[in-house]
Amino acid sequence: MAAWRVLLTESIHPAGLDLLQAECDVRLASAMTAEAVHAEAADADAIVVRTRPTITAAIMDAAPRLRVIGRHGVGLDNIDVAAAAERRIAVVYTPGANDQAVAEHAIALLLALCRKLAAADAAVRAGDWAWRNRELTRELAGTTLGVVGMGRIGFKVASVAHAIGMQIIYHDAVAVPAAEGQLGARRVPLETLLRTADAVTLHAPLLPETRDLIGAAQLAIMQPHAVLINTARGELVDTAALLAALDAGHLAGAGLDVYSPEPPPPESPLLRHPGVLLTPHAAALTTATMERMGRTVAEEVLAYLRTGTARYLATR
């Protein structure tokens, strides 16, 4: 029997690649674009995708042998899950695999932004030691962190923030007793959170109802010294409104790991704005997490191909 054919849209950790190559004919797409994947998926039994491109119904229809899509990661917004279900194509993913890495990255952005580490580093390298006399930064201890989405990642971020001495308030569709009991977190309406918090961190999934969750009206009520951290999805924030709000002094800064569009185009004012800290969708990109995601997605894809089921099915 011919080996299964797996198309990767992007390279994955050897831990996963080795598992796939042991049983499959594995190919890497020539580019991370819809066009390339569309053209190259013709004989694929499985596609493994990270954050790009979006796996559309059109791509699925160009892959008649496709049985399973493996999402290396957690967000499902770049897969037309409904179309996959209609076509009896399974979607497997790696829930929880990047919780720790993303939570640590959110804290990294929060600390780096509040203490102006990137700007300070740039000043020292440029010979501007006097920068230290012009800039005074703020401690986090004693201030309030607003967590939008108290899922696993939000909870980890809140736990560290609590240890740092921050008060935790959160907004979520459901109450999270563990956060309230262990961290003293208070559940509040989104508007209250935005009005009160000294720092806001987004940990909500991208769903139709969360698109542009943070727009002009939301940014306008934030504390002028507050910062916004986004390691979730770029589409949760109206980028143009964010730039305008920063310029108007509605908030003091933003730490962004995700963008809309992504990557941000070279002409985007974000790339020149002094009030933002930018990382390239790298929150999950630690050696340990890449190994875990690579291995898990490979295991899930192989399990489905072999047995018709898997542990982490996003579809039924």
Next chain:
Amino acid sequence: MRVAVPRGWAEAVGIDAAAALPGLLLYVYDITELAAPASALYDAELFIPATRVDAALLQRFSRLRAIFSDGTGVWDFVDVPAATGRRIAVCNVRDYAADAMAEFTFGLILAVMRGIAAADRSVRAGEWERLASRGQELKGRTLGVIGFGGTGRRVAQLGEAFGMQVLAYTRNPSPERFPSFVSLHRLLVAADVVTLHLPLQPETHHLLGVAELALLKPTAVLINTARGGLVDQAALVEALRSGRLAGAGLDVLEAEPLPAGDALRTLANVVLTPHIASQSAQAARRAVSMALENVRAFAAGRPQNVVNPEVL
């Protein structure tokens, strides 16, 4: 008693110096007066300095009894032996910045482990490099805390909150069960992140020299927010350049400001900050507040936080 206070020093953090020093004659001085050989400034018994206090400056004061710093490491800014020789007390403030320093320490640790500053530069340059090898997690890694005063203690607590194994080295280990107190050698060999939190004194100069740096894992990261002189900087640069150390976060250096052309500027795996770890708005306010409290206590005959108590 007359107390000389630098203009704007207390106001900068929202404190009214006059209101904070009832019963004392307040003399507000401008820094330019320090260059003048004669000034009413030099009649003060109590002095809050704004610049280095050397023996020559001390000579100009006719009745100085105490100097009040708004920092902890006074020995770098006040000629303490000269003051002691003239029976002038030198007071410092302690532990006002434990939170600011501990947070900054972790800010540097994460910035180095996740390449934050380099990533920001890269994205701004229009690049979109998502190199997996750049990021390392803290959870499960070993944190080595050298020096266990107020800041070291706080850093250890935060390390635990991040899920790290915490080892500590101090000359005076307490009987607490956390963290694990070990020898310096053991700490350097075992740690993934080493962070310094102790004062610079003759016996701690180059605490981390060539031999000590050689003990570190090649994947380890060194963080220094304490004093540059604790580390042999030339040896550190060589270790970073040759790949025998993965990265460093340095808020303090042997020579500050960083000299032009210094090799550190060229290293990509280093985050450099200009001696600002204790400089949060909240810590600045606490430092001024505590210095004023030291003035009040001294004036009331209850000197506190005196670094040279032999003069009392």
